[in-house]
Amino acid sequence: MKKKILLSINAGSSSVKVSVYEVEYGQAPTQIAEAQVSGLTSPPASLKYVRDGRTVVKSKEVEDQVDNQRDAFSLLLETLIDDGDLPQIKSKEDVGIVCHRIVHGGDYTKPQLISNETYQHLENLNDLAPLHNANSLGIVQLCIRALPTATNVACFDSQFHSTIPEHIRTYPINPDIAKSNHLRKYGFHGISYAFITRSAAEFLGKKPEELNLIALHLGSGASACAIKAGKSWDTSMGLTPVAGLPGATRSGSVDPSLVFHYASDVGKLSPASTKDLHISRAEEILNKKSGWKALTGTTDFGKITSAASSPGHPDHKAMKLAFDLFVDRICGFIGSYYVSLRGQVDALVFAGGIGEKSAQLRAAVVDQISCLGFEIDGEFNDKNELEKVVEEVGKATGGRDRPRVLVVQTDEQFEMARACAEDAEFW
Numbered sequence: 001m002k003k004k005i006l007l008s009i010n011a012g013s014s015s016v017k018v019s020v021y022e023v024e025y026g027q028a029p030t031q032i033a034e035a036q037v038s039g040l041t042s043p044p045a046s047l048k049y050v051r052d053g054r055t056v057v058k059s060k061e062v063e064d065q066v067d068n069q070r071d072a073f074s075l076l077l078e079t080l081i082d083d084g085d086l087p088q089i090k091s092k093e094d095v096g097i098v099c100h101r102i103v104h105g106g107d108y109t110k111p112q113l114i115s116n117e118t119y120q121h122l123e124n125l126n127d128l129a130p131l132h133n134a135n136s137l138g139i140v141q142l143c144i145r146a147l148p149t150a151t152n153v154a155c156f157d158s159q160f161h162s163t164i165p166e167h168i169r170t171y172p173i174n175p176d177i178a179k180s181n182h183l184r185k186y187g188f189h190g191i192s193y194a195f196i197t198r199s200a201a202e203f204l205g206k207k208p209e210e211l212n213l214i215a216l217h218l219g220s221g222a223s224a225c226a227i228k229a230g231k232s233w234d235t236s237m238g239l240t241p242v243a244g245l246p247g248a249t250r251s252g253s254v255d256p257s258l259v260f261h262y263a264s265d266v267g268k269l270s271p272a273s274t275k276d277l278h279i280s281r282a283e284e285i286l287n288k289k290s291g292w293k294a295l296t297g298t299t300d301f302g303k304i305t306s307a308a309s310s311p312g313h314p315d316h317k318a319m320k321l322a323f324d325l326f327v328d329r330i331c332g333f334i335g336s337y338y339v340s341l342r343g344q345v346d347a348l349v350f351a352g353g354i355g356e357k358s359a360q361l362r363a364a365v366v367d368q369i370s371c372l373g374f375e376i377d378g379e380f381n382d383k384n385e386l387e388k389v390v391e392e393v394g395k396a397t398g399g400r401d402r403p404r405v406l407v408v409q410t411d412e413q414f415e416m417a418r419a420c421a422e423d424a425e426f427w
């Protein structure tokens with residue numbers, strides 16, 4: 001079959017990343033270019049563009065109007081099409097396949113061709129991933145119009161977690177209501193966890209089905225995943241991505257009753273006290289008005305990390321609280337998953353914007369879990385630039401059984417492109 005040009009689009013809650021590949025059916029995709037707009041929740045957002053492994057635009061501030069995922073994608077598409085040195089995309093007709101990261105895929109267990117029917121089905125899930133699904137579908141619509149000859153494919157964050165066993169994915173609520181309303185743990189960041197599993201297995205010289213990991217995807221949204229024999233066993237996000245760890249604007253898990261006490265007349269659980277707090281308002285508070293933004297005023301964890309370690313910084317106290325709180329919540333999941341995996345853990349993996357860039361966060365987490373045998377290697381952990389996809393930052397010596405500590409530069413776009421290249425349905 002003929003080679004095709006594939007665009008892989010990852011709309012996160014604070015960024016849009018697009019990678020361009022040359023793909024052939026059944027072969028590993030070859031990356032040609034990668035462009036991203038990041039910092040959508042801490043304007044001004046910035047553009048980065050890499051072609052053939054060379055940086056063309058390092059970090060360019062983008063105009064104020066680009067403050068949402070759809071506009072960010074339009075800018076990225078324009079950047080690719082206007083680049084005279086990217087002969088593979090001279091016109092919009094050159095793009096053969098577009099794959100889209102859709103965070104909530106409901107019960108789908110494999111990538112889907114986007115037809116009217118799949119689109120409608122996904123639209124019904126929008127409320128279950130309020131910072132993601134509608135934005136991604138906006139980009140799907142844009143692609144259908146702007147790239148009329150391309151095939152659009154949806155890849156799902158929830159797919160990797162379809163292996164979570166029933167006693168872990170079930171919420172202890174009325175089973176009939178749970179069934180009819182599809183209320184269960186779905187889990188997200190699965191495209192990243194699939195990439196992490198394969199990369200860590202390769203690095204450690206193991207087959208994925210022999211590998212147990214505790215993986216942390218820490219970006220604007222943050223989650224933890226227990227991976228048993230190469231498959232998702234448990235994860236911290238739930239029915240929606242708000243559960244589990246806190247994030248840039250998300251609360252993470254809180255007492256479910258907290259939302260009823262958020263109004264000014266707290267403590268009175270009468271209809272009057274909650275009448276203004278509809279589910280949509282509560283969801284807005286937990287998804288958009290909480291997390292690092294609420295605690296510190298910024299969604300940039302890089303700023304939080306540096307202020308947390310500078311006692312003279314005017315916001316030191318609030319920033320240190322956010323940092324310590326994150327470390328506490330992360331270690332809580334690690335401890336729980338370590339036991340759930342019965343201590344059979346090959347490695348702890350850090351990934352995502354924060355996991356890959358914050359040596360300080362990694363050191364603080366690993367220090368707190370030293371009782372489980374994990375130990376950081378200061379020299380490797382503090383290295384500024386990660387060179388390889390997988391890097392060891394823990395002390396691997398000192399006994400064969402010591403669990404490893406790895407950083408994986410996760411690549412959700414590659415993982416989606418790989419899945420599309422392998423699936424005859426899309427060719």
Ligand SMILES: Nc1ncnc2c1ncn2[C@@H]1O[C@H](COP(=O)(O)OP(=O)(O)O)[C@@H](O)[C@H]1O
Pocket residue numbers: 012013014015016038218219220221248299300301302303305352353354357358
């Ligand atoms: N040097 C750094 N130290 C700590 N955190 C960082 C650093 N650089 C970026 N980050 C964090 O990474 C996050 C972006 O992660 P990423 O996984 O790309 O996000 P998204 O959830 O949009 O996919 C930003 O919110 C920022 O807080």
Ligand SMILES: CC(=O)OP(=O)(O)O
Pocket residue numbers: 011012013014103157188189219220221222241
């Ligand atoms: C699921 C999720 O929270 O994704 P992101 O971190 O990319 O916003």
Ligand SMILES: [Mg+2]
Pocket residue numbers: 012013219220
């Ligand atoms: Mg992301």
